[in-house]
Amino acid sequence: MISIQSKLPGVGTTIFSVMSKLAEEYKAINLSQGFPDYACDEKLINKVTEAMKSGFNQYAPMPGLTELRELIAEKAEKLYAATYNPDTEVTITAGGTQAIFTALTSCISQGDEVIIFEPAYDCYAPAIKLLGGLVKPYELSPPDYEIDWEMVKKLFTANTKMIILNSPQNPTGCILSEKDIKALIKLTKNTDILILSDEVYEHIVFDDKKHHSVALYPELRERSFIVASFGKLLHTTGWKLGYCLAPENLMKEFRKIHQFNVFSVNTPMQVGITNYLKDPDTYLGLSEFFKQKRDLFRGLLTETRFKLLPCHGSYFQCVGYEHLSSEKDTDMAIRLIKEYGVASIPVSAFYTRNTDHQILRFCFAKKQETLEKAVERLMKL
Template sequence: MADSLNLPDSKLPHVGTTIFTEMSALAAQFGALNLSQGFPDFDPPEALRQAVVDAMNAGKNQYAPMAGDWDLRSWIAEDTERRTKRDYDVDSEITVGAGASSLLFAAIQAWVHPGDEVIALAPAYDLYQPAVQLAGGSLVVVPLRGADYHLDLEAIASEITASTRMIILNVPNNPTGSGWSYEDFDALHILLANTDILLLSDEVYGPLQHDGRKALSLSSHPALSQRALVAASFGKVLHATGWKIGYLLGPAELMKEVRKVHQYDVFSTGAPLQAGIASFLKSQDGQHHLAALPAFYQSKRDQLLHGLKGSRWNWTPAESGYFQVLDYSGFDDRSDREVVHEWCRKGAENGVALIPLSPFYPNGIPEGHPTHRVRVCFAKNEATLDEGIRRLLLLSNPS
């Protein structure tokens, strides 16, 4: 670097590499089995891959419209109406972006002003804190309640001030898989009734429900959806996280401002991917894929938990999503960061990469909340899960 270059302070001095990148890199370095970062080790459906190739061959290779491929947005509108009864306008209330991430980020930049407070519930996905900080706001962290991480409306109420601009929800929650009930939405509605607080609902794991639970979207609450931007991800539901295609729903007056950011940071994304996804989802193959998704992931969760039965691992079965939180306090009392590093270093034969839960608490895990927990990604094929179970059992019973 040139001697004379005098760089200003970092805008994000406390941000390092995400824990997901860190653990995946460590897994690669030591050859450990990677059950850390949230991506499947199997491919998207063949018919979907073919639809994308067909879209490329049909010339869908230039910029998609800024708001997203028209066919894809019209499928999203129909699907959302079917699931939630909420009718979003295809022109002005649906935007497709580079994964849910780009739109969550754009929504925060568009609506959070310097000095604003934004409430997020912890464990919290790591994107929220730096996005709020870059917008000049501050994140107020409210922990989810109890050993199974449920909503604590009283705790949220106690953190609301005149400066609260937004509450970020993540339902179902990453990493815990815990969800909400419609009664929770009603209670939130009463809490916010005389405020102008906006909601940003990160619902990327919404369709992945276990044990017959019904996916619950904030879009389905007529009153709350008036103040809500709702994010979803095709990466999660189509086993295609690397394609980075997601979308945002919201009332036109909220979406208009989000698009002002989106059109300059992303503008538009993956035209043939969007067109291929639209064509797949409109086909019978696509409909079957979505209908089979809950049972598909539930069987993976069950394979994992069945394999660990009777061991010194403890858990509450994940209600949704493709992560399972495991409690290792029955056999190790070291910190979660310490154990995941050591378990990864066991290498190619017995090593396993997991995600510690403490990084999901931007201010640390508060007194009285669960510690000694790690996240396992079970979006893996049967053989990988069997091998993961073998290694997890070895950790809990080393002799």
């Protein structure tokens, strides 16, 4: 057997793939992986189909279709009063995860330190390690997962290259406040520290709270890559389309990597999305759409023995069970699949050190009947 040296020796199959496979094997209701089980808008399907039939089936320009980039820049201007040049500061990507990887690859080198807030989306740490960087995790604790910025400051060294933000946050559903943003501005002032802001759930914010995009703040915007996802925006996670916003000097380096990573992404989908997003109501109504699902799911879960944690954004609800069992969250998640037919994600999988607070994450981007059926099963616990 030919031997190779693994670049990620401690990394196995993602927890999402593991739980989804178990859910399929045991015919469980899959509330683990974050994808809808309902159809996207038929109007969007028709616009993509029209694009295919009209011959938009060859390579798109490397940074993405001009009209779509212009539309995104216009959206950033209207929502965040942020000016991005569509020619030099907006790039269409093959999903949010590719945008994150490309942004990291464009600026992280051997020995660079990257601060992440855990529990964190599981692609951050492996990508940093793959590039020779050092992950500096700051662990957040339930139920509110608040950030102590004075403690974050203690993680800073001469090698600190980047801070990764995610708001609304996966898996916790927490969001950054204006107080958090002001603390971040103060910490990064007069430094060369970059920010990678994962804002794929930007339009899914509840309870009259505001999404504090880093695009709103010039002091942060000048040092930030902002990542967004059409999959989350349009209920089309399988299409794997997203985009990145960044000032020209950063985007120049981003595109150097992007052109040799994927070069360009799905042309007819870009055309269809462009025509669909000309109506801003297609995304401005997302908060209310998902609020109804969140409220339904939380209401149903009150009939179970789980403890509900706050959820102010995203389409994930975390629950605690420390009062019910001393089981590790991975064991509890597997038992829920095998014995009760419901798949979740153990939140310890989002920590570098697998820190276990006995909390599970459920996705509520599902049909009402799916959520009702799942909770009916969970009530038996």
